[in-house]
Amino acid sequence: MATPGFVLQLRRRDDGDTTMRVGFTVTRKIGGAVIRNRMKRRLRALAREHLPTLGVPGADHVLIGRSGGIERDFSVLGQELAKALRKAN
Structure with missing residues (x-):
């Protein structure tokens, strides 16, 4: 999921390990x-x-920084990450 500050990529491993x-x-x-x-x-x-x-147990999470992430308020970035994780789950 792409946001102005970062991109979240998520891949479920399906190997039985619940480690994030x-x-x-x-x-x-x-x-x-x-x-x-x-x-x-x-x-x-x-x-x-x-x-x-x-976070999704048993998945790989990758956060890719975007140029808008430096100027964005940290609390806004947190809200965007929470929304992206809920949508991925």
């Missing part, structure tokens, strides 16, 4: 290393906050 895995990707199109690292930190914080309760 998460990955983060931010391309160089977003900006230099400082900007990319800041976006990755924001994505990690969002995942720590929302994946334990709303």
